[in-house]
Amino acid sequence: MQVPLFQIFWNDGDIEKIGDVIKRGMFWTTGPDVERFERAICDYIGARYCTTFNSGTSALHAGLLAHGIHAGDEVIVPSFTFIATANAPLMVGAKPVFADIKRENLGLDPEDVQEKITKRTKAIIPVHYGGCPCSVEALREIAADHNLLLFEDAAEAFGAEVQDTKVGTFGDLAMFSFCQNKIITTGEGGAIVTDSKELDERLRLIRSHGRQEHGNYFSSPECPDYVGLGFNFRMPDILASLGLGQLENVDKIIAMRRRCAECYRQELSGISWIKVLETPPGDFNVYQLFSVLTDDAGMAREDVIKQLQDFNIASKVYFSPVHLTRYYRDTFGYTGGELPVTEEIAGKILSLPMYPALQRPEIAYIAHVLRNLGD
Structure with a gap:
């Protein structure tokens, strides 16, 4: 797959x-x-x-x-x-x-x-x-x-x-x-x-x-x-x-994305080192991205990305901190530590596949691979 x-x-x-x-x-x-x-x-x-x-x-x-x-x-x-x-x-x-x-x-x-x-x-x-x-x-x-x-x-x-x-x-x-x-x-x-x-x-x-x-x-x-x-x-x-x-078709597109997000929540439950982000009450999330936080994975996030790739599953970091890019370091002198929550979240965030036509078997496959990484 x-x-x-x-x-x-x-x-x-x-x-x-x-x-x-x-x-x-x-x-x-x-x-x-x-x-x-x-x-x-x-x-x-x-x-x-x-x-x-x-x-x-x-x-x-x-x-x-x-x-x-x-x-x-x-x-x-x-x-x-x-x-x-x-x-x-x-x-x-x-x-x-x-x-x-x-x-x-x-x-x-x-x-x-x-x-x-x-x-x-x-x-x-x-x-x-x-x-x-x-x-x-x-x-x-x-x-x-x-x-x-x-x-x-x-x-x-x-x-x-x-x-x-x-x-x-x-x-x-x-x-x-x-x-x-x-x-x-x-x-x-x-x-x-x-x-x-x-x-x-x-x-x-x-x-x-x-x-x-x-x-x-x-x-x-x-x-x-x-x-x-x-x-x-x-x-x-x-x-x-x-x-x-x-x-x-925008309402249909959004409904399909929200269905995918709910499937992810169900399939990823029980994976101890993955935290699924929750939408604050009263807010309506359209899930342009489906991002999770990788905690206590026992492996570097880059290794998680590589192993997912080995199973033909794409993933990406959205986003690395702008202030720590080379241009902003060189221009404004940022060294790290200026934005503690940003830097913490950016070090754990991982975006998984998300698109309207994504199907539950594909989401289940992603969850299965994640659950068994490192075995």
């Missing part, structure tokens, strides 16, 4: 939508499906505005630019995340300031965030790890008390909820990623949702060269004006059409 780390959910509807774009012979770059996808995201998440981008990283970059974050500013971020979260402040000249995480949800610890706020702090970027909501309500209160931007990094949490309210609606704005292993995917892609019309207008300028557009640039006879400095961060229409197909 071979079990990959992830597989993309797709059906004939996805193929048909892409085929329709190809056959029309125009508007592959920007076109009507981008607008449809943005509106569909708004309707699903419950936000007033949505701007799509060619990646979640571009969206993070644009979001900070749109809020005027610049050199001399500080942005509080977790180190337990994909590196783009921490890099985004650097892209606009600001400094990422790392705060520790909570064991309960692996998101930013509001108490440590409070300790890291200085007169230079301008924003907080919390991450909803692996599809599990972070302590976003407490972070929202802190941001409001200090007049800080709250920018949700919901790259992994499309469809997650806190008390029946969708993640992505708690902050001033939120980023979603549509990379290939996310809840829904366009291959590469991202989006920002917000309730601010002014912010949405700035984001649209930034994503397309600072161009003030009225209609489609590629078909309009008008010569548009360039009113600011921008980038080519646009999502192609052909990928937006794929996103529309994926979004039609």
Whole structure:
């Protein structure tokens, strides 16, 4: 049996939508499906505005630019995340300031965030790890008390909820990623949702060269004006059409992932050196990742990964601490010990295969191999 780390959910509807774009012979770059996808995201998440981008990283970059974050500013971020979260402040000249995480949800610890706020702090970027909501309500209160931007990094949490309210609606704005292993995917892609019309207008300028557009640039006879400095961060229409197909099945995709997570809980029970992470009460986890903590395994985690690989089972560490990567060590002088919970969790975390089509026999096989490792 071979079990990959992830597989993309797709059906004939996805193929048909892409085929329709190809056959029309125009508007592959920007076109009507981008607008449809943005509106569909708004309707699903419950936000007033949505701007799509060619990646979640571009969206993070644009979001900070749109809020005027610049050199001399500080942005509080977790180190337990994909590196783009921490890099985004650097892209606009600001400094990422790392705060520790909570064991309960692996998101930013509001108490440590409070300790890291200085007169230079301008924003907080919390991450909803692996599809599990972070302590976003407490972070929202802190941001409001200090007049800080709250920018949700919901790259992994499309469809997650806190008390029946969708993640992505708690902050001033939120980023979603549509990379290939996310809840829904366009291959590469991202989006920002917000309730601010002014912010949405700035984001649209930034994503397309600072161009003030009225209609489609590629078909309009008008010569548009360039009113600011921008980038080519646009999502192609052909990928937006794929996103529309994926979004039609998002509730099914999430239900399948949650079924897989429940199967894992049952099959992994009784394995003494594996701790299955629990979702805090009232939160709705969409399980973009299924991660466990490896305790008292009797072998190094790297050996566990290698032995799983020997049985054709993929696994991966999501995530190693950003502040201990070579770049951040060399640039900021981190040596370890700065974020004790982050470093402890990152030393034990292991992500197992998780995707909608994963079946119980495959999960049972993974559990069997884990249970018998070292025998």
